[in-house]
Amino acid sequence: MKAWGICAGVLFLVIGSDAFGQGSGSANNDPTAAQSPGSGELDEIIVTARRKSENLENVPVAVSVITAEDIRVRSITTESDLQSAVPGLLIRETADQNQFNYAIRGQSVDAFSGSAPGVLPYVNEVQVSAAQSSSFFDLGGIQVLKGPQGTLFGRNTTGGAVLFETASPTNDFGGYLGGRVGNEETGKVQGALNLPIVPDKVLLRIAADFNNTQGYIRNLFSDEWLGAENSKTGRISLRILPADGWANDTVAQYGEFAGNEASALLYSVNQCGSKNNGYVLYSATSCLYSPSNPAFPLFLAAHPGAYPGGLDALEGYQRELGPWQTYLNSADDHHGFAGYATNKTTYEISPDLQVKNIVGWTNSLSSSTLDIDGTSYPIFQNGIGPGQDTSNYFTQQASEELQLQGKAFQGRLDYIVGGYYATEIDGEHLFLTAFDFTPIFPATALQYFFQTLDRTKAVYAQTTYHFGGGVELTTGYRATWENVGLDQIGGLNGGTPPQNSSTEKPSWNVTLSYQASSELLLYGATRGSWRTGGYNGAAPPVNATASGGGDHFLPETTKDVEIGAKFDRNTGELPVRVNLAFFNQWVDDIQRTAYLILNGNPISVTVNVPEAIVSGAELDGELRPAPWLQVGGSAAYTDARFTKADVTVFGSMIGFGPYADAPRWTGGLFAKLITHLPGDAGVMSFRTDIYAQTNQYFSNLNNSIAPGTQLPGYGLVNLRLDWTRAYGTQLTPSLYVRNLTNKEYYVGGIPEGGAIGIDQADSGKPRQYGLEVRYDF
Numbered sequence: 001m002k003a004w005g006i007c008a009g010v011l012f013l014v015i016g017s018d019a020f021g022q023g024s025g026s027a028n029n030d031p032t033a034a035q036s037p038g039s040g041e042l043d044e045i046i047v048t049a050r051r052k053s054e055n056l057e058n059v060p061v062a063v064s065v066i067t068a069e070d071i072r073v074r075s076i077t078t079e080s081d082l083q084s085a086v087p088g089l090l091i092r093e094t095a096d097q098n099q100f101n102y103a104i105r106g107q108s109v110d111a112f113s114g115s116a117p118g119v120l121p122y123v124n125e126v127q128v129s130a131a132q133s134s135s136f137f138d139l140g141g142i143q144v145l146k147g148p149q150g151t152l153f154g155r156n157t158t159g160g161a162v163l164f165e166t167a168s169p170t171n172d173f174g175g176y177l178g179g180r181v182g183n184e185e186t187g188k189v190q191g192a193l194n195l196p197i198v199p200d201k202v203l204l205r206i207a208a209d210f211n212n213t214q215g216y217i218r219n220l221f222s223d224e225w226l227g228a229e230n231s232k233t234g235r236i237s238l239r240i241l242p243a244d245g246w247a248n249d250t251v252a253q254y255g256e257f258a259g260n261e262a263s264a265l266l267y268s269v270n271q272c273g274s275k276n277n278g279y280v281l282y283s284a285t286s287c288l289y290s291p292s293n294p295a296f297p298l299f300l301a302a303h304p305g306a307y308p309g310g311l312d313a314l315e316g317y318q319r320e321l322g323p324w325q326t327y328l329n330s331a332d333d334h335h336g337f338a339g340y341a342t343n344k345t346t347y348e349i350s351p352d353l354q355v356k357n358i359v360g361w362t363n364s365l366s367s368s369t370l371d372i373d374g375t376s377y378p379i380f381q382n383g384i385g386p387g388q389d390t391s392n393y394f395t396q397q398a399s400e401e402l403q404l405q406g407k408a409f410q411g412r413l414d415y416i417v418g419g420y421y422a423t424e425i426d427g428e429h430l431f432l433t434a435f436d437f438t439p440i441f442p443a444t445a446l447q448y449f450f451q452t453l454d455r456t457k458a459v460y461a462q463t464t465y466h467f468g469g470g471v472e473l474t475t476g477y478r479a480t481w482e483n484v485g486l487d488q489i490g491g492l493n494g495g496t497p498p499q500n501s502s503t504e505k506p507s508w509n510v511t512l513s514y515q516a517s518s519e520l521l522l523y524g525a526t527r528g529s530w531r532t533g534g535y536n537g538a539a540p541p542v543n544a545t546a547s548g549g550g551d552h553f554l555p556e557t558t559k560d561v562e563i564g565a566k567f568d569r570n571t572g573e574l575p576v577r578v579n580l581a582f583f584n585q586w587v588d589d590i591q592r593t594a595y596l597i598l599n600g601n602p603i604s605v606t607v608n609v610p611e612a613i614v615s616g617a618e619l620d621g622e623l624r625p626a627p628w629l630q631v632g633g634s635a636a637y638t639d640a641r642f643t644k645a646d647v648t649v650f651g652s653m654i655g656f657g658p659y660a661d662a663p664r665w666t667g668g669l670f671a672k673l674i675t676h677l678p679g680d681a682g683v684m685s686f687r688t689d690i691y692a693q694t695n696q697y698f699s700n701l702n703n704s705i706a707p708g709t710q711l712p713g714y715g716l717v718n719l720r721l722d723w724t725r726a727y728g729t730q731l732t733p734s735l736y737v738r739n740l741t742n743k744e745y746y747v748g749g750i751p752e753g754g755a756i757g758i759d760q761a762d763s764g765k766p767r768q769y770g771l772e773v774r775y776d777f
Helices: 002-016 068-073 079-085 284-288 296-302 311-321
Strands: 063-067 089-093 100-104 119-123 139-146 160-166 174-182 186-198 202-213 217-219 224-226 229-240 246-260 265-269 333-350 353-368 380-382 391-408 413-434 444-468 471-491 499-515 520-531 556-569 576-598 601-626 629-644 646-649 652-655 665-676 683-693 714-724 731-738 746-752 758-763 768-776
Touching: 063 068, 068 139, 079 089, 079 100, 079 683, 089 746, 100 119, 100 160, 265 311, 284 311, 444 601, 576 746, 601 646
Parallel strands: 119 160
Antiparallel strands: 063 139, 089 100, 139 160, 174 186, 174 768, 186 202, 202 229, 217 224, 229 246, 246 333, 265 758, 333 353, 353 391, 380 413, 391 413, 413 444, 444 471, 471 499, 499 520, 520 556, 556 576, 576 601, 601 629, 629 665, 646 652, 665 683, 683 714, 714 731, 731 768, 746 758
């Protein structure tokens, strides 16, 4: 309640203030455009959160925006960089940096679960999934929508959506070329070229990104660096304007990725014979790989380089090493590719009626050699030998959406109606070995080879009625039919007949907003959505509803209430912008994964935890006290808890909690100083960003079968110095530092305590610094 009081006090101060003038700004999200710092006003920010272009401060939706300029000056190059830019958005890593998920307001997805994400990414209005992290370059902006979604965007989701917009071709010849060099042997080159092939008719944009780095985790076992990246990505954007009212936009991107994995590190061990809150922990691994085991010397003789002190001592040794050194006995190679294509056709039938068709396609593959146990012992890792030393993940998607946007009743009613169809194939082919203790006994060989097919059909409609006097009512409804099938192609569960399930559920939205003045918007909303049930191919094929365990899990449903205020006064003595939202969200049948040992084999099983409530508040704002100074910040408070937390899994009752992927507090502050140098020397700007969060859990079972999965809170400081238009040129040299204090921290993990008696955590990146040079033309 203290957090609610603080945020309410800030809102009271903002609404009650009368020291500001009135005005407006303009946005410029073209990455090739020269920046013009120091205007003394705040830029207008245009968003498409309701599938149409609107001023951010007029949209009754909790949405955070990262403009093209923000992406550049905050050195946002991958998904992991987004967390410090959007408090309340968590980028949760699991087994390595290529296995991650987005989490908002506690809505997340566990690794090896088969569950649909709680937060979905979109590129140019097309929902995409990739089997690995990607490179951010030549973007027009990023929007983060918070709360249940489903009435307008692609698939249903319980937590939110992250919208990526690629830079569009324009009618002007131009572009940019940039490069970066830095520590960790970092080298990066990217650029874009804008070509008006036929002015006002055929516009082309070509962009590319090349990135190379040695990695940031030193493996003392093999004396190599982990987390190395070598990527090459290209994109072509074509805009065709054949006639008045017609527009066709096609974007195609393909990237190849290589290097090795920054594998999760040993974080905690269930000591031999240990218990937690009355639960007997799986601790056979600690007993086996221990000097107290008479056969341990024979094992060490057969495995040169293995840590001689045993698993319990290795846990302490890893803590001494910290997050950027490790002792892994397995290679961590990685390679893959990812491609997508989007096509959007719009036709303006009349000023009040527009039809839009959106087609999307994606294809990606990730192949990695993983040391899943995070130790120098062969406890749980990829198999050995050609063709059996990798974990392979692939995904293929195709979607089609047709929508009609228009106005009626003399412009008082805005509406969108449409239909959506999508298919997604996700596959995994894993070769694993478990509990190798040769020469005493050999490893258990495990192979999983399965794929799931998801088919989604939906129709939707959303309307906004303008009553006058600043009052608007938005209502939306979507009916979705989703079918999920599992095919066990081979491996441990091979031979199981194909399984299939279908679900039909609605999503809805009701929002009432009041434009109290030209500066202040008040709103209240309630929404409902869901994510489909399905199958976890790594679990045995047992009917979950009958036995309390197995590969099948049920849909997750949610509803919420959100109230908020947006204040924007853009000129006068102190231009200021403040957004505030309070929310309470109820979630039923929460899809969560437990990692267990069954019949001697480590498995993951996805279950439905009965009930949870997530409450919180989010605040962001910025002001410009002077033309040479811009300051701002944001904060998110999240109180996520299971209210009915006991689940029967294979005949045993397991209690879930605390709630994972939901730090209580996240927040950030920034300050940007701008000075115009004498003559034509250019403009110098210096920006400081500070991000901090409290502790979080990477397991939902810390209080029962997976203790030791709490990650400490941390704070990061990033700096950047830009010299724009140096001596009258279009040259911009920049210096940057990320994690200035070289803070040691962790960003996620994989809780294998219930399956192998070990939990692993992913380290955040150490201090990174370097020089960038960019030339606009």
